[in-house]
Amino acid sequence: MQKEEGWxxxxxxxxxxxxxxxxxxxxxxxxxxxxxxKILELDEIRxxxxxxxxxxxxxxxxxxxxxxxxxKLLCECGVSVIIDxxxxxxxxxxxxxxxxxxxxxVHVKCPLEVCMQRERKxxxxxxxxxxxxxxxxxxxxxxxxxxxxxxxxxEVVVESDKLGVAESAKKIVEFIFSTFER
Numbered sequence: 263m264q265k266e267e268g269w270x271x272x273x274x275x276x277x278x279x280x281x282x283x284x285x286x287x288x289x290x291x292x293x294x295x296x297x298x299x300k301i302l303e304l305d306e307i308r309x310x311x312x313x314x315x316x317x318x319x320x321x322x323x324x325x326x327x328x329x330x331x332x333x334k335l336l337c338e339c340g341v342s343v344i345i346d347x348x349x350x351x352x353x354x355x356x357x358x359x360x361x362x363x364x365x366x367x368v369h370v371k372c373p374l375e376v377c378m379q380r381e382r383k384x385x386x387x388x389x390x391x392x393x394x395x396x397x398x399x400x401x402x403x404x405x406x407x408x409x410x411x412x413x414x415x416x417e418v419v420v421e422s423d424k425l426g427v428a429e430s431a432k433k434i435v436e437f438i439f440s441t442f443e444r
Contacts, residue, residue: 269337270343278394327357
């Protein structure tokens with residue numbers, strides 16, 4: 263008997279908006295209901311794909327294509343996936359949408375100023391530290407020196423400056439149950 267195809271959520275938003283915390287909380291809430299998911303955290307995967315990242319457009323094209331393909335393969339094997347990645351260009355997320363039949367986009371909206379404040383305080387496990395500070399010195403950072411293209415029609419929007427992590431995750435889980443886990 264063939265296992266049902268998994269689904270994929272791409273959680274996108276500016277660096278520091280809360281993508282990782284929200285993704286991890288969604289995973290925990292789903293686990294409580296007996297649903298296992300794999301989080302593909304770009305900052306962790308990038309360390310393998312590009313150990314000395316340059317963040318050029320060409321490198322980003324490769325990294326995001328690899329990420330979308332990994333998610334596709336996992337979904338085909340019946341593994342549901344949460345993709346935790348800024349993906350500042352719509353084309354990266356649209357490539358995944360084209361590859362994965364059960365796909366949805368979650369936009370974690372948050373004002374840049376709030377993201378910058380959060381990023382100064384965070385102790386992220388995989389993401390590069392002080393990225394907004396580095397943007398002031400010329401680093402290519404989405405929302406500052408590189409445009410961030412917001413999703414045009416995301417299936418879910420959470421405003422992380424207005425909702426906490428738990429409330430944001432609950433909203434996403436409700437969407438998952440109404441769409442993928444009926």
